[in-house]
Amino acid sequence: MAGTTRHDARRRRRSTGAARAGAIACAAVLAAVGITGSALAAEGGGDDLVEGTPCTVTARACVDKDARTAWLIHGGRVTHGPVDIGLGADGQETPKGTFTVQWKNKDHRSAEFGGEPMPYSVFFAPGGIAFHEGDPDHPSAGCVHLRYDDAVTFFEDLQVGDEVQVH
Structure with missing residues (x-):
């Protein structure tokens, strides 16, 4: 040194x-x-799953695309479901992710598809993706089809700001 x-x-x-x-x-x-x-x-x-679903306790609505089922959840417990659902067709897939309910319209008609009725619509994802009444056996343009009684229940239960998880 x-x-x-x-x-x-x-x-x-x-x-x-x-x-x-x-x-x-x-x-x-x-x-x-x-x-x-x-x-x-x-x-x-905070990552606790709701029993019988792929969704966490923060979800108010849960969609399992593979099983083609959905649930309503409150306080980490299933309150409705599982129910059968229809999903988007090939090329118009229902998006996966965590979303929030943006708005609701009981008597909505699609501006994109010539005024087609979308009763009991609960919009939650970009591109006009919603839960609404529709035949679960027929593919949608990305929306989640629910039978009439289930569509009414989802519409009445979900509120703007509620979390929707699609897996």
């Missing part, structure tokens, strides 16, 4: 010690967060 003084060597030891102490403190914080995160995951951490 040619050209360095004892003062320089002491400063280097202090800064190395401070860096080491900082690294140890950082590791301790990360370990604590990891432990807490593991505990939350073990307790569910």
Whole structure:
């Protein structure tokens, strides 16, 4: 260490010690967060699924595209369903994701499809995607078809701002 003084060597030891102490403190914080995160995951951490559905407890409406079924949920419990549903046709698939109810119209008519009736519409996804009365055995243009009684129940139960999960 040619050209360095004892003062320089002491400063280097202090800064190395401070860096080491900082690294140890950082590791301790990360370990604590990891432990807490593991505990939350073990307790569910807000990702609890509603029994019998693929949806979390925050959902008010749940759609399982693979099973072609839907449910209404309140307080983490199924209040209606499972019910049979119709989904979007090939090329017009019902989108997957988490959405919120945007608006409702009991007597809606489609502007896109020549005024076709869409009774008891509950709009929840971009592109005019809604739950509405329709034959579950016939594909839609992306909407979720429900039998009459189920459409009425979904319309009456869901409110603007409610969460809809589509899996």
